[in-house]
Amino acid sequence: MEIYHSESEISERRPAAVALGFFDGLHLGHTALITDCVSFARARALSADVFTFRDHPKNVMSGELIIPRLMTEAEKLSRLEALGVDRVFDFDFSDRFHAMPPEDFAKALLTDTFSAEAVFCGFNFRFGADAAGTPAILKEFGVAYGFAAHVIGPVYIADRLVSSTLIRRSINLGDVEPAARLLGREYSLTGIVEKGRGRGHGFGFPTANFSPAPGMTLPARGVYITEAFTDGKRLPSVSNIGVCPTIKPEGALRIETHLLDRDMDLYGKEIKVDFHKMLRKERHFENTEALKRQIAADAQKARWFFLERS
Numbered sequence: 001m002e003i004y005h006s007e008s009e010i011s012e013r014r015p016a017a018v019a020l021g022f023f024d025g026l027h028l029g030h031t032a033l034i035t036d037c038v039s040f041a042r043a044r045a046l047s048a049d050v051f052t053f054r055d056h057p058k059n060v061m062s063g064e065l066i067i068p069r070l071m072t073e074a075e076k077l078s079r080l081e082a083l084g085v086d087r088v089f090d091f092d093f094s095d096r097f098h099a100m101p102p103e104d105f106a107k108a109l110l111t112d113t114f115s116a117e118a119v120f121c122g123f124n125f126r127f128g129a130d131a132a133g134t135p136a137i138l139k140e141f142g143v144a145y146g147f148a149a150h151v152i153g154p155v156y157i158a159d160r161l162v163s164s165t166l167i168r169r170s171i172n173l174g175d176v177e178p179a180a181r182l183l184g185r186e187y188s189l190t191g192i193v194e195k196g197r198g199r200g201h202g203f204g205f206p207t208a209n210f211s212p213a214p215g216m217t218l219p220a221r222g223v224y225i226t227e228a229f230t231d232g233k234r235l236p237s238v239s240n241i242g243v244c245p246t247i248k249p250e251g252a253l254r255i256e257t258h259l260l261d262r263d264m265d266l267y268g269k270e271i272k273v274d275f276h277k278m279l280r281k282e283r284h285f286e287n288t289e290a291l292k293r294q295i296a297a298d299a300q301k302a303r304w305f306f307l308e309r310s
Contacts, residue, residue: 001081003088005054007113016049016087017041017118018110020125023052025070026079028184029122029155029162036152037120038084046117049087050080051109053097059215060093068217070164070171070183072190089114102128106141118148125151157181174220176275186227186274189216189255193230193266205295207240207256208266219275221253221282225302228257229272236260238302239273242282258295260303277305 004010019037023030034050041048053060056067071079073090080088091097100109105128110116119138127133135151142149155162162182170179171187180186191210208228212218221242228235239257257273279298285291 001085001088003077003090005090005092010113013115014047015115015117016047017120018049018051018114018116020051020119020121020127022056023050023076024056024164025167025183026076027162027164027167027182028157031083031184032155033120033122033152034080034083034085036150040118040150047086048084049089049114050085051089051114053093054090055093057093057098061098065215068168069215070167070187070217072213072216075190099129102133102137103141105133106138107145110147111145116147118150120150120152123151123153168217171217171219174222174278176219176224177277186276187219188272188274190270190272191255193269193271195267205258205299206263207258208271209254209256210271211254218253220278223279223282223298225276225279225305226257227274227276228259229274230266230269235262236302236306237273238279238298240282258299260299
């Protein structure tokens with residue numbers, strides 16, 4: 001898959017079908033849209049392309065984190081490649097795009113730069129200055145400039161509209177199971193395992209500790225049944241997100257993942273943690289013995305969870 005970060009990098013004009021959107025999380029609605037675009041392109045010998053931005057336009061415009069991410073940029077690009085995309089136009093959102101009239105977006109960008117013969121967008125897609133461009137307007141420009149505009153309708157799972165906003169809200173509440181149904185997979189966080197305080201070993205529950213990538217959506221503070229992925233291994237686990245209120249906290253919120261019945265030295269290695277189910281909210285215990293008993297009970301519930309799934 002080819003990746004372009006600016007228009008100046010595009011040296012070859014190639015007739016294309018182009019999917020338009022930020023595609024944060026690449027949930028089931030996004031994948032339906034991109035799959036349609038790729039299938040259309042394959043049937044007509046077109047390049048299957050995606051036009052997206054590296055950061056959410058609202059974050060760029062405000063200069064602060066307004067919309068946290070559901071996946072890292074690297075994960076997004078890897079997922080697009082797995083969906084069969086040929087080229088990704090992964091641009092920085094700039095004043096040019098903020099001020100671009102909708103007609104310029106259609107002609108100068110889609111037609112002249114991307115050589116689009118077809119474009120695919122969601123029912124709520126907006127483009128151009130002041131977000132004035134709508135799917136209906138995009139269809140009109142398609143007639144004028146020679147591309148077919150395909151608008152993908154809303155996708156519902158169990159009567160719930162699949163949307164990045166709803167997924168973020170669910171994750172923030174710790175409702176990772178409904179979030180997974182809308183994503184089409186478990187929500188995950190990735191980071192590099194860091195040296196901790198070593199207290200997990202003292203309790204008999206060693207943990208791999210890491211800080212998630214900046215700007216990610218974080219599940220509510222609490223204990224979760226999880227699976228850890230590292231060194232090509234898939235490892236059942238239980239994870240805590242929080243500040244360990246029973247033990248004097250040091251530093252920022254972090255993730256502590258205990259591998260069930262495994263003790264591995266993961267310092268300095270990348271770890272990805274999938275969140276299956278919240279077990280309980282993080283809370284303060286009267287002493288460390290009470291905390292140890294609770295951790296043991298959490299670990300046993302996680303073992304039962306994975307036993308039932310096997």
